[in-house]
Amino acid sequence: MSLIRLQNISRRYQMGAETIHALREVSLEIDRGEYVAIMGPSGSGKSTLMNLVGCLDTPSSGSYELNGVNTSEMDDNQLAGIRNREIGFVFQTFNLLPRANALRNVELPLIYAGLSNEERKTMALDALTQVGLADRIHHKPNELSGGQRQRVAVARALVTNPSIILADEPTGNLDSRTGEEIMALFETLSRKGNTLIVVTHEEEVARHARRILRIRDGLIASDEKTEKKSGVDAVLAVL
Amino acid sequence: MNFFTEVKEGLFIAWDAIRANKLRSILTTLGIVIGVVTVTLMGTAIDGLNRAFLRSVSMLGADVLYLSRTSWFIDSYEEWLKVRDRRDITLAQVRELEKQMTLARAIAPFVDARRPVKYKNRNSSSVVVIGTTEQFQFTSGSVVGQGRFLTAEEADGGRPVCVVGSEVATNLFQQGPALGNKIKVGQQVFEVVGVLEKQGNFLGHFNLDNQVIIPVKQFLGGIWHDPDFEVQVKVIDVKQLEDAKEELRGIMRKIRRVPPGKEDDFAINQQESFISTFNRVAGTIATVGLFITGLSLFVGGIGIMNIMFVSVAERTREIGVRKAIGAKRRTILIQFLIEAASICLLGGVLALAIAWPVTFLIGKFLPATLSLTVAGIALLVSILTGVISGFFPAWRAARMNPVDALRNE
Numbered sequence: 001m002s003l004i005r006l007q008n009i010s011r012r013y014q015m016g017a018e019t020i021h022a023l024r025e026v027s028l029e030i031d032r033g034e035y036v037a038i039m040g041p042s043g044s045g046k047s048t049l050m051n052l053v054g055c056l057d058t059p060s061s062g063s064y065e066l067n068g069v070n071t072s073e074m075d076d077n078q079l080a081g082i083r084n085r086e087i088g089f090v091f092q093t094f095n096l097l098p099r100a101n102a103l104r105n106v107e108l109p110l111i112y113a114g115l116s117n118e119e120r121k122t123m124a125l126d127a128l129t130q131v132g133l134a135d136r137i138h139h140k141p142n143e144l145s146g147g148q149r150q151r152v153a154v155a156r157a158l159v160t161n162p163s164i165i166l167a168d169e170p171t172g173n174l175d176s177r178t179g180e181e182i183m184a185l186f187e188t189l190s191r192k193g194n195t196l197i198v199v200t201h202e203e204e205v206a207r208h209a210r211r212i213l214r215i216r217d218g219l220i221a222s223d224e225k226t227e228k229k230s231g232v233d234a235v236l237a238v239l
Numbered sequence: 240m241n242f243f244t245e246v247k248e249g250l251f252i253a254w255d256a257i258r259a260n261k262l263r264s265i266l267t268t269l270g271i272v273i274g275v276v277t278v279t280l281m282g283t284a285i286d287g288l289n290r291a292f293l294r295s296v297s298m299l300g301a302d303v304l305y306l307s308r309t310s311w312f313i314d315s316y317e318e319w320l321k322v323r324d325r326r327d328i329t330l331a332q333v334r335e336l337e338k339q340m341t342l343a344r345a346i347a348p349f350v351d352a353r354r355p356v357k358y359k360n361r362n363s364s365s366v367v368v369i370g371t372t373e374q375f376q377f378t379s380g381s382v383v384g385q386g387r388f389l390t391a392e393e394a395d396g397g398r399p400v401c402v403v404g405s406e407v408a409t410n411l412f413q414q415g416p417a418l419g420n421k422i423k424v425g426q427q428v429f430e431v432v433g434v435l436e437k438q439g440n441f442l443g444h445f446n447l448d449n450q451v452i453i454p455v456k457q458f459l460g461g462i463w464h465d466p467d468f469e470v471q472v473k474v475i476d477v478k479q480l481e482d483a484k485e486e487l488r489g490i491m492r493k494i495r496r497v498p499p500g501k502e503d504d505f506a507i508n509q510q511e512s513f514i515s516t517f518n519r520v521a522g523t524i525a526t527v528g529l530f531i532t533g534l535s536l537f538v539g540g541i542g543i544m545n546i547m548f549v550s551v552a553e554r555t556r557e558i559g560v561r562k563a564i565g566a567k568r569r570t571i572l573i574q575f576l577i578e579a580a581s582i583c584l585l586g587g588v589l590a591l592a593i594a595w596p597v598t599f600l601i602g603k604f605l606p607a608t609l610s611l612t613v614a615g616i617a618l619l620v621s622i623l624t625g626v627i628s629g630f631f632p633a634w635r636a637a638r639m640n641p642v643d644a645l646r647n648e
Contacts, residue, residue: 051642057640080566083564089564095556095559095645097557099255111244112561160565
């Protein structure tokens with residue numbers, strides 16, 4: 001069974017008198033453990049697709065099953081629960097809480113999950129160790145470099161052990177070298193069995209994925225598997 | 240996430256946000272501080288006023304009836320027109336009353352006038368001279384400090400003796416002994432047989448220590464020939480106050496020959512009527528006073544609401560992130576409510592710290608203290624103000640769409 005199953009998903013926005021069709025009858029399946037890049041120019045509907053997959057938004061029509069649960073009819077609070085348990089977000093601008101240190105930022109989803117203080121500490125420390133920041137846990141975001149900040153954000157996404165890690169232009173605010181480091185981190189996470197979806201407009205970034213979806217005018221224009229090997233080699237070459 | 244963790248987390252975030260915007264928080268808090276200070280002080284002052292009044296009024300004695308030609312409180316001009324032509328109460332009527340009354344422990348006639356009082360070359364220009372009998376000691380509850388009160392014989396015989404208030408004694412004799420000295424009241428000479436204990440004043444005006452008590456016959460002879468008497472009737476048992484009042488009324492109607500069916504041509508006053516009148520007035524003052532000071536708290540609340548809207552707008556992105564990683568509406572709502580309540584609570588605490596010393600100042604004029612109850616209410620009101628004014632901004636934050644919130648720059 002697919003982890004993600006979108007059936008005839010449409011999303012329309014009302015802009016004054018005009019109706020904008022951001023997505024038109026899109027159907028898509030993604031299996032557990034896949035590493036998918038979603039590409040497309042701005043206005044193509046890729047952000048809308050990402051918002052829907054991430055349960056930040058609900059479709060105008062069609063159905064979305066995540067992990068066997070139909071989420072298209074859920075209300076705000078139920079979606080918040082799903083996001084908390086099933087999805088880890090990584091944003092282009094990191095979106096860390098500026099006054100909280102790395103450990104606390106990573107703990108945040110666990111606080112909302114209702115875990116005890118000790119459990120939270122252990123899990124957050126574990127996640128930060130996975131991204132290689134075990135020695136920076138008491139640093140605040142402004143005491144960290146861009147790459148380190150994004151790694152904290154990745155740790156925050158990882159910490160609940162979600163079904164999907166959803167990254168929106170994760171390297172958009174990083175220089176190319178740091179960007180590559182983040183992509184290498186994603187590679188490692190993918191190998192560990194995490195399901196990764198990366199939204200990007202950079203071919204460089206998309207090349208790391210095993211599958212590339214190209215979106216144009218609210219439709220999936222192409223869906224292709226990539227040469228797995230080259231991606232890994234490229235990463236290893238950088239490292 | 241359970242409610243307790245939500246509140247704990249909310250407090251943590253609130254403290255963080257307040258610290259991050261110190262100046263803004265202080266300025267916002269100022270509105271609440273002023274509001275709570277004024278409301279607290281007003282409450283304390285009103286409380287003090289009530290206590291001062293009750294303390295004064297207790298001198299009237301709950302078990303004493305005050306018979307007089309007119310009521311203490313004349314509410315209208317019409318009423319005054321009705322009562323002004325009533326006949327005086329004479330000493331003969333008082334004597335008759337004394338004979339007939341069965342439920343009274345003591346009955347004292349009472350007349351007073353202001354006269355200068357002299358001792359050698361010292362004089363007190365305006366002293367209240369009271370003409371009464373030995374019974375006055377019981378009806379008024381006066382306590383003799385030195386010497387003794389008038390005796391029945393002195394009162395009946397109209398002997399030239401007097402009992403003086405503590406202030407009169409100090410004024411005329413200074414440190415010297417008062418007893419046995421002869422003082423001049425009006426044109427007559429009286430021997431001082433007793434000095435009263437200090438009593439203070441009544442409602443802040445009427446000085447009870449500036450008086451000279453003389454036998455009523457002396458009063459009629461030398462000061463005022465045919466005055467209108469007041470009669471103080473102390474009942475045997477306070478539980479029989481109403482019965483005694485009826486008896487007094489019946490006897491007086493008989494003595495004054497009021498035909499059946501006609502209204503009384505006299506009035507029976509008591510402490511209670513004083514208190515109820517005062518409560519009516521004080522209640523109005525308290526309502527108006529608290530309303531006006533409450534307005535300043537309201538203005539403070541508007542300030543909180545305003546700043547919370549700013550806070551929500553500034554942190555739209557943070558709200559988006561929190562929602563994206565699993566914060567429910569309720570969690571966000573509680574977070575901002577707690578932030579508003581914390582600012583206000585801080586204001587409340589500061590306000591109490593300011594109001595507390597000020598109540599000592601008020602305490603110099605009124606028996607007012609900042610009670611634990613008032614302090615508790617003040618803090619509760621602060622928190623409530625925060626929750627109420629914070630609700631709308633917090634609600635707006637809680638309902639934010641995470642997609643839009645995240646897109647916010």
